Amino acid sequence: MNTPKELRYSEEHEWVQVEGEKVRIGISDFAQSELGDIVFVELPEVGDEITVNEPFGSVESVKTVSELYAPVSGKVVEINEELNDSPEFVNESPYEKAWMVVVELSDSSEVDKLMTAEQYEEMIKE
Amino acid sequence: MHKEDQPLIFELSTPGRVGYSLPEMDVSETDLSELLPEGFLREEEPELPEASELDIMRHYTALSKRNHGVDSGFYPLGSCTMKYNPKMNENVARFNGFAHLHPLQDESSVQGALELMYDLQEHLIEITGMDEVTLQPAAGAHGEWTGLMMIRAFHEANGDHNRTKVIVPDSAHGTNPASATVAGFETITVKSDENGLVDLKDLKKVVGEDTAALMLTNPNTLGLFEENILEMAEIVHGAGGKLYYDGANLNAVMSKARPGDMGFDVVHLNLHKTFTGPHGGGGPGSGPVGVKADLIPFLPKPIVTKQDGVYKFDYDRPQSIGRVKPFYGNFGINVRAYTYIRTMGPDGLKAVTEYAVLNANYMMRRLAEYYDLPFNRHCKHEFVLSGKRQKKLGVRTLDIAKRLLDFGYHPPTIYFPLNVEEAIMIEPTETESKETLDAFIDVMIQIAKEAEENPEVVQEAPHSTVVGRLDETTAARKPILRYQKAE
Ligand SMILES: Cc1ncc(COP(=O)(O)O)c(C=O)c1O
Numbered sequence: 001m002n003t004p005k006e007l008r009y010s011e012e013h014e015w016v017q018v019e020g021e022k023v024r025i026g027i028s029d030f031a032q033s034e035l036g037d038i039v040f041v042e043l044p045e046v047g048d049e050i051t052v053n054e055p056f057g058s059v060e061s062v063k064t065v066s067e068l069y070a071p072v073s074g075k076v077v078e079i080n081e082e083l084n085d086s087p088e089f090v091n092e093s094p095y096e097k098a099w100m101v102v103v104e105l106s107d108s109s110e111v112d113k114l115m116t117a118e119q120y121e122e123m124i125k126e
Numbered sequence: 127m128h129k130e131d132q133p134l135i136f137e138l139s140t141p142g143r144v145g146y147s148l149p150e151m152d153v154s155e156t157d158l159s160e161l162l163p164e165g166f167l168r169e170e171e172p173e174l175p176e177a178s179e180l181d182i183m184r185h186y187t188a189l190s191k192r193n194h195g196v197d198s199g200f201y202p203l204g205s206c207t208m209k210y211n212p213k214m215n216e217n218v219a220r221f222n223g224f225a226h227l228h229p230l231q232d233e234s235s236v237q238g239a240l241e242l243m244y245d246l247q248e249h250l251i252e253i254t255g256m257d258e259v260t261l262q263p264a265a266g267a268h269g270e271w272t273g274l275m276m277i278r279a280f281h282e283a284n285g286d287h288n289r290t291k292v293i294v295p296d297s298a299h300g301t302n303p304a305s306a307t308v309a310g311f312e313t314i315t316v317k318s319d320e321n322g323l324v325d326l327k328d329l330k331k332v333v334g335e336d337t338a339a340l341m342l343t344n345p346n347t348l349g350l351f352e353e354n355i356l357e358m359a360e361i362v363h364g365a366g367g368k369l370y371y372d373g374a375n376l377n378a379v380m381s382k383a384r385p386g387d388m389g390f391d392v393v394h395l396n397l398h399k400t401f402t403g404p405h406g407g408g409g410p411g412s413g414p415v416g417v418k419a420d421l422i423p424f425l426p427k428p429i430v431t432k433q434d435g436v437y438k439f440d441y442d443r444p445q446s447i448g449r450v451k452p453f454y455g456n457f458g459i460n461v462r463a464y465t466y467i468r469t470m471g472p473d474g475l476k477a478v479t480e481y482a483v484l485n486a487n488y489m490m491r492r493l494a495e496y497y498d499l500p501f502n503r504h505c506k507h508e509f510v511l512s513g514k515r516q517k518k519l520g521v522r523t524l525d526i527a528k529r530l531l532d533f534g535y536h537p538p539t540i541y542f543p544l545n546v547e548e549a550i551m552i553e554p555t556e557t558e559s560k561e562t563l564d565a566f567i568d569v570m571i572q573i574a575k576e577a578e579e580n581p582e583v584v585q586e587a588p589h590s591t592v593v594g595r596l597d598e599t600t601a602a603r604k605p606i607l608r609y610q611k612a613e
Contacts, residue, residue, distance in 0.1 A: 039599060039602035
């Protein structure tokens with residue numbers, strides 16, 4: 001299982017990459033392997049506000065539909081439109097091609113509450 | 127099993143071949159263009175398949191042999207109550223007086239049908255412990271929506287306009303949050319505790335002045351009885367909310383416990399499940415909704431009433447949420463449910479519940495040695511195993527389900543409820559014999575052993591069906607929904 005060291009992780013298996021005042025968000029390698037083949041990704045719209053721990057979208061796999069829980073709060077400034085046509089990116093490249101949204105943080109201290117790669121690896125071990 | 131390829135009906139088509147003969151026309155022919163506006167006239171002939179009656183018969187008979195239904199084998203699909211549908215129901219539904227009615231016939235000429243509807247309403251009132259019932263909704267989810275619209279109308283009639291939230295447990299059936307959303311509510315999830323029941327502390331946290339209702343199925347989708355139901359009712363009622371009972375799981379408590387007595391205000395029933403309407407690729411459903419007295423004014427209209435021995439449709443209901451289905455619901459399914467209730471009688475219905483619960487507990491105990499049992503308590507009509515142990519060996523719940531096909535079984539419900547990892551949800555129903563249950567259990571045990579000793583045979587299953595593993599991913603990502611003729 002791939003868990004890049006430079007990212008932070010939420011309990012709901014989202015990864016967060018800090019880019020100044022903004023963060024880029026996606027789901028972890030572990031999450032995509034648990035979900036199986038992703039067939040549809042539903043994302044918010046640019047300009048939407050998302051709230052920490054609340055759903056901001058969903059991913060549908062052949063098995064199930066799962067909500068995406070916001071790891072931080074803020075305003076959506078970019079979404080990955082390519083996932084509309086290529087949901088398989090989530091399985092093939094969860095940390096690069098399958099980033100989902102870029103969010104302008106409303107409270108940057110929320111990032112510090114997220115897990116480090118080591119902590120996240122510990123959590124998914126069980 | 128049939129291995130050979132079955133062509134599509136379109137591929138069996140031969141130009142000019144006909145499989146029908148129509149009688150001489152006995153009315154004068156009129157040009158279509160005189161009857162229909164131009165925009166509605168097609169320019170080309172539709173490309174319908176052309177085949178003889180015998181070709182068509184063989185084609186569909188061959189397809190039907192590939193089907194699986196309760197009449198062909200065990201069907202332990204959790205949360206679906208795939209019990210046997212007695213053929214007596216079919217006979218009664220085909221009585222001329224039922225099958226040949228026209229929905230616009232005068233009431234005086236359909237008194238028998240109205241009597242049946244009235245009596246069915248009365249029976250369902252008694253079975254659920256509610257005060258009045260509508261037979262209109264076409265299935266469970268439609269009943270949920272109807273019930274929630276009534277709850278909404280109730281709050282609004284009380285000037286209570288801020289009740290915008292419906293609470294559902296995390297183990298709820300997907301239709302619950304979906305119906306709440308379609309009815310214009312926001313859904314809030316309550317967590318389950320370590321016993322698989324609604325977490326009362328969490329419930330207390332989420333109820334409030336904005337609570338319109340709590341939706342609950344009891345037993346819940348884990349097959350566990352929500353034993354704190356009276357306390358939950360108190361919490362929700364205390365905050366001014368209503369309690370909605372998803373009666374899809376009534377098979378577990380019928381004639382033993384009544385939602386009305388547990389404190390529920392609105393109930394929907396799935397007559398196509400508990401009361402033996404054919405379902406699962408079969409006929410339509412029926413999802414009657416029962417309510418307590420304070421919600422009666424909001425019921426859909428019409429309701430069948432009885433005055434001086436005469437039955438009639440009562441349309442004089444000014445606060446009604448209106449009609450929720452053309453005409454009077456899926457009448458044919460209601461005839462079947464009525465027949466079932468009258469055939470079984472009160473003691474029969476009680477026995478149904480007892481055997482449904484006994485069968486499920488028997489299977490659960492025999493399987494618990496080989497599969498993980500996340501909630502180790504008595505279950506009601508169904509139980510949920512987890513394929514976690516097999517997953518460690520590289521065998522997923524999906525693989526186990528596919529392997530069951532090799533033995534001629536319809537697999538259980540999988541990956542639901544969502545709060546159990548690798549869930550396998552088994553509902554045997556009361557109509558299966560111990561021999562059938564044992565045979566299925568033995569196969570499940572064999573598969574558990576295969577997962578340890580020979581995992582490929584499970585991972586690559588099914589081996590004996592007409593088609594093997596389907597490419598579900600491509601089917602979902604790039605669906606081809608229309609037949610296209612090869613050029
Ligand atoms: C618990 C539960 N609720 C609601 C429903 C929805 O019923 P229907 O499929 O008739 O709309 C089901 C259906 O299986 C169910 O199991």
